[in-house]
Amino acid sequence: MHISEGVLSAPVLISGAVLTAAGVAVGLKKMDSEKVPLVGVLSSAFFVASLIHVPVGPSAVHLVLNGLLGLLLGWTAFPAILVGLALQALLFQFGGLTTLGINTFNMAMPAVCCYYLFARGIAHKRRGLAIGLAFACGFLAIFLSAILVAFSLIFTGESFLAAAKLLVVAHLPVMFIEGIVSAFCLGFLKKARPEILRVTHASG
Amino acid sequence: MQAVDIGPKPQEAKRVLAMAFALTLVFMALAPSASAHKVNVFAWVEGDTVHVEGYFAGKKKAQDSLVEVFDSSGEKLLDGRTNQQGEFSFKIPKITDLKIVLTASMGHKNDFVIPLSDLEEVSPQTTAESSRLTEAEPYEKKMISPGAALEVNLSQMESLIDKALDRKLIPLSKLIRETRPEGPTFVEVVGGIGYIFGLMGVALYFMSKKKS
Numbered sequence: 480m481h482i483s484e485g486v487l488s489a490p491v492l493i494s495g496a497v498l499t500a501a502g503v504a505v506g507l508k509k510m511d512s513e514k515v516p517l518v519g520v521l522s523s524a525f526f527v528a529s530l531i532h533v534p535v536g537p538s539a540v541h542l543v544l545n546g547l548l549g550l551l552l553g554w555t556a557f558p559a560i561l562v563g564l565a566l567q568a569l570l571f572q573f574g575g576l577t578t579l580g581i582n583t584f585n586m587a588m589p590a591v592c593c594y595y596l597f598a599r600g601i602a603h604k605r606r607g608l609a610i611g612l613a614f615a616c617g618f619l620a621i622f623l624s625a626i627l628v629a630f631s632l633i634f635t636g637e638s639f640l641a642a643a644k645l646l647v648v649a650h651l652p653v654m655f656i657e658g659i660v661s662a663f664c665l666g667f668l669k670k671a672r673p674e675i676l677r678v679t680h681a682s683g
Numbered sequence: 684m685q686a687v688d689i690g691p692k693p694q695e696a697k698r699v700l701a702m703a704f705a706l707t708l709v710f711m712a713l714a715p716s717a718s719a720h721k722v723n724v725f726a727w728v729e730g731d732t733v734h735v736e737g738y739f740a741g742k743k744k745a746q747d748s749l750v751e752v753f754d755s756s757g758e759k760l761l762d763g764r765t766n767q768q769g770e771f772s773f774k775i776p777k778i779t780d781l782k783i784v785l786t787a788s789m790g791h792k793n794d795f796v797i798p799l800s801d802l803e804e805v806s807p808q809t810t811a812e813s814s815r816l817t818e819a820e821p822y823e824k825k826m827i828s829p830g831a832a833l834e835v836n837l838s839q840m841e842s843l844i845d846k847a848l849d850r851k852l853i854p855l856s857k858l859i860r861e862t863r864p865e866g867p868t869f870v871e872v873v874g875g876i877g878y879i880f881g882l883m884g885v886a887l888y889f890m891s892k893k894k895s
Contacts, residue, residue, distance in 0.1 A: 482790035512890040519883030623835040
């Protein structure tokens with residue numbers, strides 16, 4: 480999902496950076512002191528998740544966890560993902576500094592969408608329903624990210640449909656794994672630490 | 684100034700923090716199957732041929748990826764696609780710094796530069812020139828075959844040595860290819876997490892200042 484440096488043209492990079500700046504601004508505004516530890520830790524989880532390689536499928540893919548971040552953080556997923564991606568670019572040479580904006584947007588926007596779609600649902604009293612929704616959230620976030628990446632690549636000469644097909648197919652195993660990870664995390668949090676979910680919903 | 688106050692219910696916040704920290708540890712424990720998600724390019728010279736290899740971390744080959752070769756002034760010399768093994772080979776087109784750019788699918792791209800000095804070694808021009816120079820010095824020639832009946836053709840000998848060296852160097856270049864660093868190290872992973880926790884501390888500090 481990390482687009483490398485030198486692939487995209489300046490207009491695409493700049494619009495990505497502007498959109499991300501806006502998202503980060505909203506996220507920082509919504510981040511109160513009670514939420515900071517959760518943001519930090521989920522940012523670390525995001526940072527490390529890219530090292531978990533999924534050896535299935537035609538290409539090299541890894542976990543992203545943006546669905547889980549969106550579910551627990553809402554708009555604050557933007558700063559969390561930005562920090563995680565910046566460190567991945569600096570320390571691992573994944574993606575790059577010029578593509579930081581567009582890459583953050585491609586992963587954080589689906590997270591925010593998932594927050595609005597599922598955050599209410601996972602608070603539901605019926606455990607099975609909540610966990611099912613968490614799975615859908617993890618699954619959908621990757622799907623949306625794949626579509627956004629394909630969209631970013633339109634102007635490089637790759638046709639949208641071909642790129643989207645390739646990205647979605649390559650990430651199918653990741654979608655299932657992320658769905659399971661999200662479902663597992665939510666099930667665990669609901670039982671063991673429901674206060675984390677309260678922190679989430681207090682501020683969006 | 685009292686200790687940083689994290690929210691109205693410090694006990695709860697502490698539990699959140701501990702819980703989340705445990706989660707991070709779980710992910711770190713999973714990390715040893717580590718692999719990157721970027722494409723790498725590696726190129727080496729063998730005789731008059733340049734071999735290019737594209738691979739994702741985890742030694743997954745970058746198949747059917749576009750390889751473009753540029754000279755030092757940025758002019759495109761040739762292009763091609765990697766095969767099933769993620770490899771692409773070409774004859775050295777020009778004695779210059781060769782910049783090899785590999786574009787894989789899904790927005791992955793990387794490059795590798797073979798510096799000029801690497802190529803001069805195999806340049807036919809330089810070979811001819813150096814043998815001419817040696818021949819110009821009778822003293823050295825005498826040293827090589829002092830009174831021997833066998834007259835060694837210097838340029839022939841040089842090409843033989845080149846061939847033998849190439850053969851001997853194959854395992855070495857293979858070794859270098861196989862021991863290339865792959866994926867992030869443990870130190871980088873822990874360092875990154877340290878950065879995030881540090882940033883968290885800074886954020887909490889400023890938030891607590893604003894409050895008081």
